[in-house]
Amino acid sequence: MHIRDIFEQRPTTFSFEFFPPKTDRASEDLFRTIADLQSLRPSFVSVTYGAGGSTRERTHDLIVRIQKETELTAISHLTCVCHSREELAAILDRYADSRIENILALGGDPPRGMEGYDRSRDAFQYAEQLVAFIRSRAKVPDSRGFGVGVAGFPEGHPGTPNRVKEMDHLKRKVDAGADYLCTQLFFCNADFYDFRERCELAGIRVPLLAGIMPITSRENMARMAELALGMRFPARLQRAIARCGDDPEAVAKVGIHWATEQCRDLLDNEVRGLHFYTLNRSDATRRIYENLGVKDSAALEKRPVAV
Secondary structure, three states, X not given: OOHHHHHHHOOOEEEEEEOOOOOHHHHHHHHHHHHHHHHHOOOEEEEXXXXXXXXXXXXXXXXXXXXXXXXXXXXXXXEOOOOOHHHHHHHHHHHHHOOOOEEEEEOOOOOOOOOOOOHHHOOOOOHHHHHHHHHHOOOOOOOOOOEEEEEEOOOOOOOOOOHHHHHHHHHHHHHOOOOEEEEEEOOOHHHHHHHHHHHHHOOOOOOEEEEEOOOOXXXXXXXXXXXXXXXXXXXXXXXXXXXXXXXXHHHHHHHHHHHHHHHHHHHHOOOOEEEEEOOOOOHHHXXXXXXXXXXXXXXHHOOOOOO
């Protein structure tokens, strides 16, 4: 389903993100996870993308399998890094031929081992250019073209310390043709609300989805800090995890409880959508749904506002 139709039909969206597995066995395990989460009736699922050849192919294979073997709408990530214009055109044509209707357009980072990669060799340096290129493609699965999403950063884009210029860059991505914004994960809802207001001030009117990733272990928390530069862990959250000592189950409970309360507050404040970074697992996401008192996202959309 085209992302515009999803937003038209669902006042609040609920979506899950996965990353492509590295082995055939992991691929089968992941597909079972996706099938397990299908019962929660998400609005869509997305699959991340690496510029490396094998990762790129696994992303495509997983997206196509989701499209063919489930009732889910799949969105593929696509990055600027390590790509020529011809390569990007071929990738988009393959998606169109497979009836994939939606793309999340990102600037991207070089793969591991290529930290010194010369970005000047890429066809596009910025996501806004990729968005415009996707919009320009004639071979598309829908007369409206691909549905296109872009990323937002409530805590600030690590490559743009100037928060005023950051919003200018974001506005250009939207003006290039983005249909929605999906944020990086965050742990303090005040950061999201401030970001939402700044989007409104900048004239950004597309749906804004909040990225949620529950902490499931201390290792998971440390990994988040490494991957998302500038990630802010509120003191209350750190104290709660510190009280868990060396009990991994307690850490997971704290992380899931924190994410649940984030979601509850976001829903009460009319968030347009919740996007769960699943880490290719179903248990934490399912427990958050249970904590919210629902069985699937369709029921969650009808949840009354708390008074």
